């Protein structure tokens with residue numbers, strides 16, 4: 192299995208090389224030349240645990256990793272650092288199905304892939320006999336940053352640098368990042384939004400001057416964002432796991448079709464669902480849920496992708512994105528390299544493109560802030576406490592059902608612990624609170640809901656702030672140089 196850039200500017204390379212590089216030299220994203228088919232039956236897969244499933248999926252993509260090596264990466268990633276032995280448990284609440292992806296160390300779905308990415312990367316570096324220091328550059332809308340910091344902290348030969356929008360993340364998300372320990376970590380606030388931070392990082396990646404300075408110093412860049420194919424592939428696994436748990440819990444029979452409702456920002460999570468479907472998993476519709484930044488909703492409704500619009504800061508910050516990077520991969524798989532190149536050039540130049548070819552199997556919906564908050568209240572009455580991102584998905588699922596197009600059960604991807612967003616959740620539940628101190632809110636929410644606050648979050652209280660650097664959008668490269676040169 193070899194990987195090429197969506198924009199055609201890279202010779203085919205191995206998975207390990209693609210993971211090390213992170214992004215194509217032409218600014219495109221690495222994709223498998225051809226999506227593989229699952230070579231085991233659902234029946235056979237149903238006997239495996241999460242790690243076993245993970246191996247069966249990844250071995251089809253990471254063909255340059257040998258069996259022992261890959262198994263070792265998997266075993267080190269999906270262990271007791273997840274607080275549930277199923278890793279991603281499927282929960283049924285009054286006929287609604289939630290796949291909980293927040294049982295890792297940082298309490299959001301980013302842990303699903305970022306627990307294994309460092310091992311895949313180190314392994315690839317070792318196989319290539321690479322003696323360069325690897326600098327992981329990451330832009331975050333809130334959750335990736337912390338998950339990447341946890342994954343890479345104190346990993347030898349690697350440094351991790353995270354840029355986050357200074358005013359675009361929740362207070363808990365920010366605390367999680369700025370208190371990060373580990374001598375190889377750096378966290379920088381950026382005066383801008385996520386899109387701008389991500390664009391800045393992509394620019395640094397492809398800047399030839401920085402590139403040559405780095406190689407002189409024996410340093411190479413890689414990425415922990417979902418532009419890295421090593422982020423995407425491990426996410427396929429939980430679609431399989433969700434499906435098989437639906438079967439073992441007797442909600443569906445083997446072979447029955449299900450839909451997944453995915454709260455979407457950078458399109459990485461839902462794209463992994465598309466890969467699972469292409470591999471043969473019985474998925475009907477992939478429902479793409481957006482918040483007020485509904486660029487993807489408009490895209491699926493009209494074929495026009497237009498980032499020239501107002502940017503909203505919402506209660507689901509990890510979805511406050513107007514440049515949804517991984518959509519480029521879907522376009523590539525649907526229409527090929529020439530068309531992708533053409534459309535991405537349009538996007539870079541004018542901020543808009545039109546793609547009228549059909550992409551079957553997707554449906555977009557969006558939830559307003561009021562609808563998302565209403566959903567948190569509604570589902571809490573039913574006995575389940577959702578975070579605001581999951582609430583956006585819940586609302587989208589309701590709209591999908593209402594249109595009467597749904598056949599098959601919906602599985603809602605529950606992407607974060609509600610305790611990462613206490614302010615929004617308390618307000619959605621109309622709780623009388625006189626403070627916005629995140630730790631007081633945590634205690635109040637615990638009392639009110641009966642759902643215990645995760646220790647990793649309550650422990651943040653009193654932790655030392657170790658990262659105070661802030662920079663302007665124009666100075667991201669300067670900030671970077673200050674840290675690594």
Ligand SMILES: *Cc1c(COP(=O)(O)O)cnc(C)c1O
Pocket residue numbers: 299300301334335417454455456457458459460461509510580581606607
């Ligand atoms: C990152 C994130 C999302 C969006 O996922 P994408 O892969 O960027 O589409 C949704 N919810 C939460 C909690 C997240 O952290």
